Amino acid sequence: MQKAIPYMHFRGGSSKGLYFNAADLPSDPEIRNRVLIAAMAGVGGNDGRQIDGLGGGDPLSSKVAIVSRSQRADADLDYAFVQVVVGGNRVDTIQNCGNILAGVVPYAIEAGLVTAQAGQTRTRVHMLNSETVCEVVVQTPHGQVRYDGDARIDGVPGTAAPITCNFIDVAGSTCGALLPTGHPLDVINDVEATLIDNGMPVVILRAADFGISGYESCDQLNANAALKQRLELIRLQAGKMMGLGDVADKVVPKMCLVAAPRHGGRICTRTFIPHVCHSAIGVLGAVSVATASILPGTVAAGLAATLVDGSSTISVEHPSGEFSVSLEVDRSAAFPEIKSAGLLRTARLLSKGEVFVPMSVIRDPL
Structure with a gap:
């Protein structure tokens, strides 16, 4: 038996990953992480190819965004980033990912978590990994996400609509200080x-x-x-x-x-x-x-x-x-x-649907 979980697959910047509504994933972090590993790499061993999951066998394509409406008064969305480690049955949640962040607001609009505005939509995203906020500006003519455009970023072929990410007060977001040792050298x-x-x-x-x-x-x-x-x-x-x-x-x-x-x-x-x-x-x-x-x-x-x-x-x-x-x-x-x-980024919706994970992942430890 398998459980179907709704997802969308976005290219965000020069990375790509699976985007989930937090409400569709288990609330228990340990079980949730097992589900994400199974979705990306499969079950029964991760040899780095991720042949039994949706991952691309590369750190840049083995990423996950978990999105929900924010619990903070100064933000619209909460975003948790999860790196599914290629070749290891584990995840890393310490860091942020600014590339995957570029797809968060387009995902939220597509998923009905944010209402698109005429022209462009400004959304404040609370990045849970670092407890910092980023203002993301997405082009939304006629109230829909625009993916085509003239913006070009290195590492991605072609052009797309621009997405602006304004990071606010991120200095020391993981280590507690811009220069953690107190020295520039x-x-x-x-x-x-x-x-x-x-x-x-x-x-x-x-x-x-x-x-x-x-x-x-x-x-x-x-x-x-x-x-x-x-x-x-x-x-x-x-x-x-x-x-x-x-x-x-x-x-x-x-x-x-x-x-x-x-x-x-x-x-x-x-x-x-x-x-x-x-x-x-x-x-x-x-x-x-x-x-x-x-x-x-x-x-x-x-x-x-x-x-x-x-x-x-x-x-x-x-x-x-x-x-x-x-x-x-x-x-x-x-x-x-x-x-x-x-920063200037771009993003594109690649697919949407349901990813299937064995019920044993949810019921029993791997």
């Missing part, structure tokens, strides 16, 4: 690092300190076993320094190798999430790196190109293009204070 295993959390915990390191250029392809970096081993040893120590505890089984912090930009951006990046090189860069990871590039004394600031006077837009280069982050910065204090970060 730390040394771990004789390597200088910047540990930062402006919506996503990230460890920023110079690529040159590992004997590489920082311009290598993802395939080249993924094949470099010695590099990945060194990064993991640093990550394990950085996790404790950032207040995240033992991160051996966690997907944060992300590891980001930086180099001077080559294509007109502010900084060049190669990001690991956490052990596989990302073909682009995560939304909130880009915010953290962009922030580091303007803070004095950080690893990124030492390599970053000079900003045009008065510009608030920072272009973060990555393997498949660039990611633009617009930062609102208060420079009146001795150390710059980040007030908000604005």
